Amino acid sequence: MSVDLQILNEKVVCAQHKNEVCPECNQSFVEINDLTRHLKATNGVIPPPGAVLPLRSQQIAKMREDGNTHFRAQRHQEAITAYTNAINIAFDRPLWEPTGLAREELAVLLCNRSAAYIARKEWVNAYVDAEGVIELKRPWSKGHFRLGRALFGMGRHEEGIEALKLGLMFDPESAEIQKALKEAEETYGLEEDA
Structure with a gap:
């Protein structure tokens, strides 16, 4: 089945229904749009396979340390926020970066956030994060x-x-x-x- 595509707000969508994820056409353009977004960020200079953007790694490490500082000071909600921000950045690593790097970062961050949820007695959230840690590592x-x-x-x-x-x-x-x-x-x- 062929689907007509359209660019709408800098995203590929189904031309008929204007959806990035179109249940009527049974198509998803999320991966194409993610790749496009990552490639645009390189300003035309595509890194070699396995290249790691050091700024992203530094941001993740800084947020993880901020979360650890909040956790040690028993500011658990602030720790959760810092870990969540770092998790979001790690999840958003460009497709050409090594997946092992993101898996390692995410395992540690989810483990730390699980500890913060445990401290707040948010058991279900702690459980979900711990399951994620086990899946990754x-x-x-x-x-x-x-x-x-x-x-x-x-x-x-x-x-x-x-x-x-x-x-x-x-x-x-x-x-x-x-x-x-x-x-x-x-x-x-x-x-x-x-």
Whole structure:
């Protein structure tokens, strides 16, 4: 099926329905528009494959550190805002940059934001971010620790224990997971497998 295209407000859209994502035509032009936006930002100088824009990395690092500073000062909402801003910038990396860089940044930022949500007892948000961390960086025990904490907060104690045990499999020496498992056993009467 062919679809007529049109440029509308500097975006490719379906000519008939004027939609970037057109359910009637079963087409999405989001990726084309994202690529166009990124290429326009280069002012005609296309970087070589794998090139990283240092300014973006610096912005992300600065916002992450701002979030960490707010978190240490127990200004958790401000920390969440800083981490969210950094996440948005990391998600918006140009398509030619290495995906591993964005995955690493996003895993750390989501993990930090999950901790801030836990501090605010926003368990569902903490859970969602922890799941994102595990999706991006499964062997990192800190994501499983955050997931366990969120699950405990949601009253899902047995699942929380399982999340902590999985994290311990990736990092058997993790003192924070060992401590959390012991506390769960004492608090909820759930026994940890030896």
